Amino acid sequence: MAHETSRSPNGHAGPDLDGRPVCVAGLGVSGPPVARALLAQGARVTVVDGRDDDATRALAAELTRDGAEVVLGSTPLPEGCDLMVTSPGWRPDSPLLVRAVEAGVEVIGDVELAWRLRPAHQVWLGVTGTNGKTTTVRMLEAMLRADGREALAVGNVGTPIIDAVLPDEDGHVHDVLAVELSSFQLHWSNTVRPYAAVVLNVAPDHLDWHGGLDPYARDKGRIFARGTTRVVNSADEWSVRLADEEGDAHTPTIGLRLETPRPSELGVVEDLLVDRAFVPDPIRGAEELAHLSDVRPAAPHNVANALAAAALARSIGVAPASVRAGLQAFEPEPHRISHVASVGGVDYVDDSKATNPHAALASLRAFESVVWVAGGLLKGAEVDELVDTAADRLRGAVLLGADRARIREALAARLPDLPVVEVAGPAEEAPTGHGVMDAVVAEAAALAGKGDTVLLAPAAASMDMFIDYHERGDRFTEAVGRLL
Structure with missing residues (x-):
């Protein structure tokens, strides 16, 4: 059923949701805020989730009080439904989504809904990629705020995107x-069109969900919608290709x-981050943006993140000093190339x-030795290329987790003389890793020499x-702390 658009309460020509079924x-991270946003727009909301545990029932009770109908323990297609907003994690072949498509129901995600409800003046700067997304949007938020912009990082960084497009209490x-x-x-996004967007990189990930690398990359490429300024990582084949094709x-x-x-590029000259894109004369002119020492940590991939954030910021006129x-x-988040300690000359x-x-x-490319x-769960990913590329930097390896044997095989094939230690532990017995990590750090310390880096990657x-x-x-x- 087609619905006309109308002027939504926040001033954008969005969908007419008043009374719409x-x-x-799904009642995952995005489900409750999406349901509440729809209720606030006057929609008749039915939430379905196949789970029926205590935590899900508690969420269901809250949404029921807010005016939604909630079905737990099964996933029927509600009668009369003509729009479905799915949790991002639901695969396209999920039975409910298949039934919806077969019935002619439009299926969208929380980002698409937010785009349709956004205020007319709001500018979106989009970031996608296999790695580096969260760091880049947080860098970008910091640059925008330094420039005096009313800006917010959204996505997997704390604020649900649907909440960021609707007015707050004030x-x-x-x-x-x-x-x-x-x-x-x-x-699940059909009409999202950021003002500017970047594909940081593309590498095999979530292939079980997408059905292969090509469809995974193609979904990433949807960020380069018609009219969107495209920012590409010149060193990443897929980033360049998607910009050319989308x-x-x-x-x-x-x-x-x-x-x-x-x-028309941003890059590095000696120890400076430099802009030759958003300047009056890109042929003969350039603008200094920052020093490499301003990027923390200054690992190559993180410098690329900083350049991506700078490009998006500069696309809307952010000053070099604000970058x-x-x-x-x-402030870098924990567990992202975080220096823990130096013990006996080993980092x-x-x-x-x-x-x-x-x-x-x-991460391995950031260190020489x-x-x-x-180790852990490889989720079907291959590590042979990783080992081949990083081989000259490896002085030893300590492996743990369910798929450690696969990593050991790759190391043995490429580096048969490399000292490798496997630490078996509670992965086969119970989901606790406390004692195992003490053993891992002890074995790594025994392999490391002065000037080496013990790297958990x-x-x-x-x-x-x-x-x-x-x-x-x-x-x-904590285990490194006990070494001290």
């Missing part, structure tokens, strides 16, 4: 959003590189956030042994 699929809405967009969210040929493409920038001030104000670094091979390789702590997810990557990093940090 809308189904919300009627205030942010002018600029730094929007972190996952491949899942982009898959979007509008009449809008500019801005490049990023970790060397001297060409016209530098934002980088100086930015210990926590990059537990490196949950896939692409992220782990970026590494005792590598790796697992290349794998953590849920086989820990609650999440935060806990894994915390346990590593």
